[in-house]
Amino acid sequence: MKNIAAGFAALLLSACATFPDISQGRSPCQMEPGGWCAFVREAAVDAFPYALAATNAYTGDEDLFEKPGRVLQRVPRIPIAEGDADKGFDYQIFNQYERGSGANADRKPVARIIAFRGTDMKSLADIFYGTLRDDQIELALRYYEAEKSRLGTDVPWVVTGHSLGGALATEVSVAHPEVQAYMFNTSPFYRSEVRANALKRVVFNERGEVLRRFARSVEPPAANVYTINCEPRKGGLAKHAVRPLADCITWIAAYDSTDAHEVVKANGITKPFVECGQEDQNHPGPGFRPTGPCVHNSLRREEQSQRGRSR
Numbered sequence: 001m002k003n004i005a006a007g008f009a010a011l012l013l014s015a016c017a018t019f020p021d022i023s024q025g026r027s028p029c030q031m032e033p034g035g036w037c038a039f040v041r042e043a044a045v046d047a048f049p050y051a052l053a054a055t056n057a058y059t060g061d062e063d064l065f066e067k068p069g070r071v072l073q074r075v076p077r078i079p080i081a082e083g084d085a086d087k088g089f090d091y092q093i094f095n096q097y098e099r100g101s102g103a104n105a106d107r108k109p110v111a112r113i114i115a116f117r118g119t120d121m122k123s124l125a126d127i128f129y130g131t132l133r134d135d136q137i138e139l140a141l142r143y144y145e146a147e148k149s150r151l152g153t154d155v156p157w158v159v160t161g162h163s164l165g166g167a168l169a170t171e172v173s174v175a176h177p178e179v180q181a182y183m184f185n186t187s188p189f190y191r192s193e194v195r196a197n198a199l200k201r202v203v204f205n206e207r208g209e210v211l212r213r214f215a216r217s218v219e220p221p222a223a224n225v226y227t228i229n230c231e232p233r234k235g236g237l238a239k240h241a242v243r244p245l246a247d248c249i250t251w252i253a254a255y256d257s258t259d260a261h262e263v264v265k266a267n268g269i270t271k272p273f274v275e276c277g278q279e280d281q282n283h284p285g286p287g288f289r290p291t292g293p294c295v296h297n298s299l300r301r302e303e304q305s306q307r308g309r310s311r
Contacts, residue, residue, distance in 0.1 A: 073095045257286060
């Protein structure tokens with residue numbers, strides 16, 4: 001345990017970190033809620049509103065959060081010019097409200113979120129203008145500046161996105177060091193790399209998702225990076241989807257956040273397979289403290305398989 005503590009200390013003192021993947025059943029966190037380490041739960045509480053926003057940037061899709069909770073409210077955005085839309089570019093704007101009880105009318109807005117949409121697989125425009133060329137980067141910077149001029153800076157701006165949207169959020173964060181950025185299963189195909197404001201960027205990736213195969217060939221992003229293992233049974237392409245990752249982050253956050261727990265219940269979010277317990281298990285909510293070790297299902301099945309082979 002002393003070695004683990006020393007490792008955490010070194011990470012916290014560095015400019016940014018790729019946090020150790022000790023959030024699962026082989027970790028020293030088996031006596032914590034759901035088996036998720038405290039630093040993962042804390043990061044999830046911070047990030048889940050942006051995971052919801054990154055998901056709901058895909059307007060028109062079937063797997064959006066119909067009830068994103070009291071912490072988010074969509075607001076009208078600038079209409080996207082036809083020529084810009086033809087390049088696959090899209091985004092949404094949300095107000096983020098302070099945590100706690102009460103309706104949005106009783107809460108204060110604490111941030112304004114611009115959520116860039118990731119690749120729309122219905123068209124090749126995103127791949128051409130967003131990955132092979134820099135057109136969408138220039139559009140993201142231009143529309144961010146236009147929205148900031150339109151809506152003001154009375155509250156801080158936050159940028160977020162999934163996949164290609166994460167790369168666009170990275171670019172805006174690099175160009176505007178004051179902006180906090182949250183990326184989910186982010187694309188490694190961004191052109192900028194600035195470490196001066198790395199602590200203002202957070203990345204959540206699902207272990208084994210498809211874009212990480214490409215990311216191995218480039219330097220890790222200048223950000224605090226969390227890798228979580230929510231669904232080990234799925235392939236890399238299925239793991240890349242944003243909604244399952246947002247569900248898992250929100251489920252983890254719900255151990256410490258009433259707002260996240262309300263989103264879990266309102267949207268029928270189910271327990272991540274990797275977590276211990278029955279698949280139809282309801283979330284116990286904030287304040288839950290386990291009375292025994294949480295042995296994750298993926299590890300439990302592996303042990304059962306090993307026992308079967310040894311007979």
